[in-house]
Amino acid sequence: MSERMLRDKILPVLSAMSMLLAIGMIIFYLPDMKGAMGETLDMSFRIFYFHMPIAITSYLAFTVVFVSSILFLRTGKYSYDILSRSAAEVGVIFAFLVLVTGSIWAKATWGWYWVWEPRLTTSLALFLVYVAYIVLRQAVDGADKRARLASVFGILGFISVPLSFLSIRLWRSAHPLMFGDTSGSSGGGLEGTSLQLTLLVNVIAFVLLFITLVVYKMQNEMMEERADEIRASLD
């Protein structure tokens, strides 16, 4: 089986199938959730099974940006830069989806679209940092310099995110009465096997989706570079 086969056929089919399975499990397989009072919670909590895997994937994306940025500065190989920018662009979409799903969930649970909850706010910081990363890429002329400066920013951004988490957690603990202690993930119902299984399948599905998108994006970028080279050699 050639690498090309794997890339063009297997990967998208695999991620589409796992995605279908993951969605199917959320809708049909998950049992109804009971709240603390024994009442049946509405469907809104099910968004958590999208929310958390997407969040994990967005963190994964920016870990990839961080590592490949360091590798680019160390080796100067452009393939690392292509990987950084592909992972960043796909990652930004995931980070945005974290905010959207998080807000919907927050609205259903607390009645607000936005809650200054450490994890959600950290995702906001992450999103802003990597939007800035993409803005920077667009502002710099010259492939060499763009790759170099973006790599530096990719490293700084990755370091700032956990610090953001720490500072937001500190801040929230200073105002504990605003929303009460509801920032836990899903009300303690996660021990059930069916829930864990659904979550696991969803995480795998989203990571696969991420890998597929990054691989396609990288292919695109490489073709673009190739086209630029040909264009340059023509004149």
Place this chain on the structure above:
Amino acid sequence: MDAILSLNNVSKKFGNMPVLKGIDLDIKKGEFVALLGANGAGKTTLVKIMSALSSPSEGTVMVNGKDILNDQGSLRSIIGVISHETYLYNDLTAVENLRFFGQMYGIASENLEARINGLLEQVELVKRADDRVSTFSRGMKQRLSIARALLHEPSILFLDEPYTGLDQHAAHAFEKVLLELDPKDTTRLMITHDINRTYNMCDRVIILDKGSIVFDSLMSEVASAEELRDIYSSHVGDNDTF
């Protein structure tokens, strides 16, 4: 060999664009080398690599037999650069500029003031010593930049189109100062487009085209400035010399 500067298979790429392709070059101590070539031939990149401002994608650069990547600090303290950029701070005075760069080169303060005064005298800027550089003419700035480049008594001097923007009078004054100041054992390499001046000043000529050395000869083997011009045109075309 008594090569003070030697390049071995030096290549440089910007992105996927090759700028220098496998340059091999030995420069002997005391030589005055002219580096000619069209815009974009890679001259400035080559000088940046030799002065450790930029590192080659491939190949090695040796100064006095030592690889510059290993010991950039000691390399930098024996290199002086006079460029079309003056490297001077507009809002500082002539003396303050020289003092600052003297400090950067680690010249002991008791020697520094005397050295600055001596140099200012030689470049004929004593009267303007305490004026801001922003009030200087282009020619005065360029003369001051000679003093700046020679502060630490470099043994290798790179001249990157030092005549850019100078009128004839200023160019003449610049040349006079340069030739007077610079002791004969200094190794010099000059990038220029000026064939006549090259012919009269330098003792070796190298022509760079599209990232490769296409001509390398002692000046004594070139009969006249006219011949040099012909050689240059045959390799590069004659669109941007004068």
Place this chain on the structure above:
Amino acid sequence: MIRILHIAAKDLKEEFRTKQMLNSMVLFSLLVIVVFSITFAPILGSSQDVAMVAPGVLWIAFIFAGSIGLSRSFVAELENGCLEGLKLCPIGRSSIYTGKMMANMVLMLLVEIITVPLFAIMFNFSITGLFWLGIIIFLGTVGFVCVGTLLSALTVNTRTREILLPVLLLPLVLPALIPAVMATGSILMGASYGDISQELRLLLVYDVVFFLVAQLVFEYVIQD
């Protein structure tokens, strides 16, 4: 290393000769205070309410004045190719960074020293806990300038540096800004060291981490 101090001294000498940056920073900071003073006019009588908005007002003034100054920090180095001249000298790249950072630090602190009393006057507010307030502002400013100086070098060659710098800087300094604002608020409400020790520790961690990382990556920023 003494050369770091020479670089900082050179920067400050240049700046005090023209005062271009300092003037616009102070003016901008003043404008922010005035605009907020007008906006919050109804609550100016109550020091309880003023203490609530004070940290926000002060740090917005610092940060905006700071990004104006920082965006010009490397501009003088570009005139006449000075940065290249500096890179030719036998000094470490990180010394250039540290020197510039120290000069920016001095300018920022000057702006802050002018802004704080101005704030007290315009908001009719008597500031308590001046010592710890000073420490908080200092630590917050170190973090801001550490990242800001690096990003100033990073953006100086881009087309839109004045706009780009704050866009890049603010998300990165968020982790320093939050504890700085929190601690400022607590101190102005009359808290003691014990109440803000965690914030100070976080600020310190931020400062140290970004100072060290900036030293490591600065050479890639100014390489060509």
